[in-house]
Amino acid sequence: MFSAIFQNHVGYLAACTLTALVLGGAAWGLARRLGNSQGLWWAGLTFTVTGVLGVTFLEAGPASGMCVINHQVAEPFHTTQGLWNLAMMVPVGACALLAGRRPLPALVGVVALPLVIEFTQAKVDGLGRGCDSADAEMNILGGAAGVALAAVFLAARKLILWQGGVKGALITAVALFLAGSGVAYPMLTFSNVDGSSLSAADDKQQRAVENVVKEAFGDRYTVGQLNEQPCGDSCKNVIFNLHSKEIGQSDVFGSGSLSWPDKKHLNVLLEDSDKPTAMGYPVEGAKTPTTERDAHEIALAYAQQHYPWAKSATVQETDAVGENASLGWMTNWRWTRNDVLMPRMLDVQVDRAGRVSQVDVTRGPTRADVPTAKLDAKQAEKAAGKAVAAESKANGSTDFGIHTQAVALKADNLEGAWTPYWLVNVAPPATSEDEEAVPDLYRVNARTGKVFDSGGVAVRVS
Helix, strand or coil, rough: HHHHHHHCCHHHHHHHHHHHHHHHHHHHHHHHHHHEEEEEEEEHHHHHHHHHHHHHHHCCCCCCEEEECCCCHHHHHCCCCHHHHHHCCCCHHHHHHHHCHHHHHHHHHHHHHHHHHHHHHHHCCECCCEHHHHHHHHHHHHHHHHHHHHHHHHHHHCCCCCCHHHHHHHHHHHHHHHHHHHHHHHCCCCEEEEECCCCCCCCCHHHHHHHHHHHHHHHCEEEEEEEEEECCCCCEEEEEEEEECCCCCCCCEEEEEEEEEECEEEEEECCCCCCCCCCCCCCCCCCCCCHHHHHHHHHHHHHEEEEEEHHCCEEEEEECHHHCCCCCCEEEEEEEEEEEEEEEEEEEECCCCEEEEEEEEEECCCCCCCCCCCCCHHHHHHHHHHHHHHHHCCCCCCCCCEEEEEEEEECCCCCCCEEEEEEEEEECCCCCCCCCCCCEEEEECCCCEEEEECCEECCCCC
């Protein structure tokens, strides 16, 4: 888990550690100047809090305004991610009490810190990541465990001030509760799920990933860390890392996901920047592309070698990715019947060096008999908007500035039979004029108007 998080982030980790050391040293110096004999513990508290913040906001980006409420409160205890979240807060809690010697202020602090972090991840652009109740749960428990361990240590030496800072801590706790319930809570949209954390993949999942990776890339890569990740009430993905077998390239890696247990959808991202790396997959005979035509020929050669079934596609398109094709070109293979997209799809991205940088494969039939759609695009957009607004209202949100756009009619068997569904992009309101909201893809049954979210879960309208 540690290597999966920090590969390609050695510089960030070093800077974070250096910052924590400098701030810890400053805290120690300030404590000495003020005549506080616990300078070492204040330095430890500053160092550990800085470390927690550094890890928490690694690869932060735009804020979604969404928080996940995980009803499976025991789940994080069985996941690598959950145990890491618990462990990293133990020293924070211990140092907080060892520095201040007052239990209640320390406890209020270790409860407040994770809640503030999760709110920041949900609402502050540039610091946005996934806001998840399971993360806060394990952080709080870890911090409380640290406080408890330090309390035992200090109590045995009669160095703890049980009643110290009680009044101030209670006032702070009440103020934070009122601010959270009256200000923070209405600003967030909540998604209720049963399970949201990573868990270790089993042998069957590992074999499945190894098989699809071999089909896509032969023996060029080794499969690294694997985890199972929930993506809704009834769907899961196996997420994994890929490592190059080239000598001297062990520090670079790609990432991927495989839908489970159906194994119908595979996505592998070998490169995630405009600078080609050793992770790019070379296609035999390929030359550096300069046009869409060149990239199309490379993608076509790759598909013929690894996914020969793509030659039967009814639609092939190649488009630039990024400004001036800075990320290369993406070639799409699609199958249609009676103006309805069929389930099978293939996308291959070729970087500026002529190597494959991303592959997205969706298995399924190329021909499916589906009934005629009853809803048009506008009706599907209206149904999706109504469903999402009702869901947001049920979760306590009052901001319904939702934008919807139907993009295609596609066959799917979400409800047990092949049926036409409108694919509708649903975007939340942008938080600023310069920000472009990132949409979620919803499905609307073109026969009944029933709406499903991006995880394939039906959205309740009432």
